Each structure stands twice: as C-alpha cells, then as structure tokens.
Amino acid sequence: MPLTAPATTTTTTTTTTTDRYLARMRAALAHIDAHLENALDVDGLAQVAAFSKYHFHRQFTLLFGMNVGRYVQLLRLKRAAHQLAYRDAARITDIALACGYEAPEAFARAFRKQAGQSPSDFRAAPQWGTWATDLQALRALRSEHMPAQPQTHTVEIVEREDVPVAAIEHHGNPARLGETIRTFIAWRREHRLPPSVSATYNIVYNSPDDVAPDDFRMDICAATLAPIAPNAAGVIAKTLAGGRYAVLRHTGSDDTLGQSVATLYAEWLPASGEEPRDAPLLFQRVRFYPDVPEHEVITDILLPLK
Structure with a gap:
C-alpha cells in the first residue's frame, strides 16, 4: 500500500x-x-x-x-x-x-x-x-479549448404557447446553409421582420455530425402572425407547437452549441425523470453573431417534453 x-x-x-x-x-x-x-x-x-x-x-x-x-x-x-x-x-x-x-x-x-x-x-x-x-x-x-460550460441546474421547464412562424427549409449539405440563410434574411428584410421585432428560431431535425450531408435538415424561422403568400424564396407558414419544454441557455459560439445539447440529453434528461416529446429540438436565437462577438452569442435550446 x-x-x-x-x-x-x-x-x-x-x-x-x-x-x-x-x-x-x-x-x-x-x-x-x-x-x-x-x-x-x-x-x-x-x-x-x-x-x-x-x-x-x-x-x-x-x-x-x-x-x-x-x-x-x-x-x-x-x-x-x-x-x-x-x-x-x-x-x-x-x-x-x-x-x-x-x-x-x-x-x-x-x-x-x-x-x-x-x-x-x-x-x-x-x-x-x-x-x-x-x-x-x-x-x-x-x-477543444473554449468548451461550453452549461449548468444543468439552470435548466427550466416552461409551458409555451403555439408560435406561428415564417419558415424556410434547408435540406442537404450544411456547407450550403449560408445560401439558405441569405435567402431568408432577404425575405425578412422585404417583409420588415427583423430579429428585433420577430423572434428567430431553428427547427433542428438532426445534427450534421450524425447524418450524411445530403440528409441534414433544419428550418430557419421568424415569428409572425401575418399570412405567408407564395414567394420565390420558398418561405412557408408553420407553427411551433406549444407545450412543455426544457430550456437550457447556451452562451458562446455555435462551435460549442453541440456540447450544450449533449449535456441536456446526457446529463439533465436522465436525472430529471422527464420524457422527450415526439417533436424536434428547437433553438431560439437571442443574440446574434456577427452583431456581437462569438463569446456573447446567446441561444436557448428548447427540448420538447411530454
């Protein structure tokens, strides 16, 4: 000994x-x-x-x-x-x-x-x-060297109402996501729906790390009550379903956003006794890069619960 x-x-x-x-x-x-x-x-x-x-x-x-x-x-x-x-x-x-x-x-x-x-x-x-x-x-x-440091004790369970949104669907290689973002920004500008007056969401169907590039899917959304007329940009009307959500705030770059998502699933969810609902994960974009430095970006991760 x-x-x-x-x-x-x-x-x-x-x-x-x-x-x-x-x-x-x-x-x-x-x-x-x-x-x-x-x-x-x-x-x-x-x-x-x-x-x-x-x-x-x-x-x-x-x-x-x-x-x-x-x-x-x-x-x-x-x-x-x-x-x-x-x-x-x-x-x-x-x-x-x-x-x-x-x-x-x-x-x-x-x-x-x-x-x-x-x-x-x-x-x-x-x-x-x-x-x-x-x-x-x-x-x-x-x-590797600036990892996210999410605190599972800060996870809140909230009850949310339905949110009507204008959405553009991105299907395919995440390397081309920037093209979709530019198209949606132009549509928002044309319809006077900047982030300051219209909350921004992503509907996250899968992770680019888990699927082949051609199978990647994510919607970019802006909250609006206005009807969405047919348009060349491909923007359509959708509704983010209300209900119970676990919310974890991620502060920092999207480069480490996946680490916060993993913490929510691997640490908080097993210990919470909660069950995820059959609905995709949501991101609510609160503060945007490049308007603020990467370390000041804020994204709320919303996990739908039964």
Whole structure:
C-alpha cells in the first residue's frame, strides 16, 4: 500500500499543474475574443496568461497549432465574412477598421488572399469552400479549448404557447446553409421582420455530425402572425407547437452549441425523470453573431417534453 500512494499523488499533482497551465493559455483566448476589435500584441497576451513574452508565442503555437497572429487574423476575417455575407448595411470600410486595418485596400488584399474573393465579390456571392479547411481548424481549436460550460441546474421547464412562424427549409449539405440563410434574411428584410421585432428560431431535425450531408435538415424561422403568400424564396407558414419544454441557455459560439445539447440529453434528461416529446429540438436565437462577438452569442435550446 505505501508503495502505490506516491504514484497517485504525483499523477494528481501533474494533472492539476497541467490544468493550471491550460487555464492560463485559455485565458489568452478569452481575452482575444473580448478584445478582437482592439490592438492585440504578443506582449499584452503574454501578460494576460502570466507567461514570459520571450516564450509565449512558441507556447501558443505548439499548444493550439497556429501562431497568435494567424489565430487573431482568422477570427477577424471570419467575422468580417459573416458581416459581408449577412449584414448588407455594414460598410466595407467599417468592417476593415474593425478588423484592425487602417485602410480598406489593405483589408481587401488580406481578405482576397484568405477567401479567394474581394470583399465586394464575397458580399455578392460568398464562396466559403475556398477557406473551409482554415475555418474547420479554427472550429476544432475553439471547440477543444473554449468548451461550453452549461449548468444543468439552470435548466427550466416552461409551458409555451403555439408560435406561428415564417419558415424556410434547408435540406442537404450544411456547407450550403449560408445560401439558405441569405435567402431568408432577404425575405425578412422585404417583409420588415427583423430579429428585433420577430423572434428567430431553428427547427433542428438532426445534427450534421450524425447524418450524411445530403440528409441534414433544419428550418430557419421568424415569428409572425401575418399570412405567408407564395414567394420565390420558398418561405412557408408553420407553427411551433406549444407545450412543455426544457430550456437550457447556451452562451458562446455555435462551435460549442453541440456540447450544450449533449449535456441536456446526457446529463439533465436522465436525472430529471422527464420524457422527450415526439417533436424536434428547437433553438431560439437571442443574440446574434456577427452583431456581437462569438463569446456573447446567446441561444436557448428548447427540448420538447411530454
């Protein structure tokens, strides 16, 4: 017995030391998220993580798989791309300044190098596939090192009324979801149903991680009592069924939304004594990216209950 005790103590100590190290590095990621529109340099981020400025850059690169400058650039260009694709009112000059570029020309060069299109061409017809590999690397990094931290004790069971909605159905490869989103945004704008006056929902029939790309299904919806006339966008009338729902609030990027969903199903549901109803999961979008930074995005996950 005495011979095994030191090994256990050493393992525990090592794990704790590693956790502290990771927490300091992840504090730098959180700081970047919160200050993406400000000047960010290695010296300042090293101070946030409480590491030497002479070694922080190498530590960051080896742990996260990309250097600090590249990570910050990808986050900024990703948000710029979402603003270009989904926010027509955002001026390219303002987007460039928010990305840390003093002149639109420098921003345009960087954006074209990354996305393969000029900002104006991307706004007209976004081609995400040209930098899908980089975006996937970014998602993987953030999913692993900035995980969702849902609290199952915050789950509420609520009784909801039916909600009439205008809905657009997306069937097929999730990589083409952006096209559906753009079509629906244009329809909403035409019918004066912005998110500020019309709650936004997703009807989530399955997860892109669980089905073949061609089998992926999700509806994008806007609450409205108005009748939906036949239209070229393919928007139709639906009703989100009322009844009992378990509601878990997810704060943060969609990259980690699946983790909160998994917590609701794997931890809260078995312990609750509740049974899910034969109806799809709903997301209610409360605060939107790119209008707010990713760490400030809010999505309510609604699980229908019997």
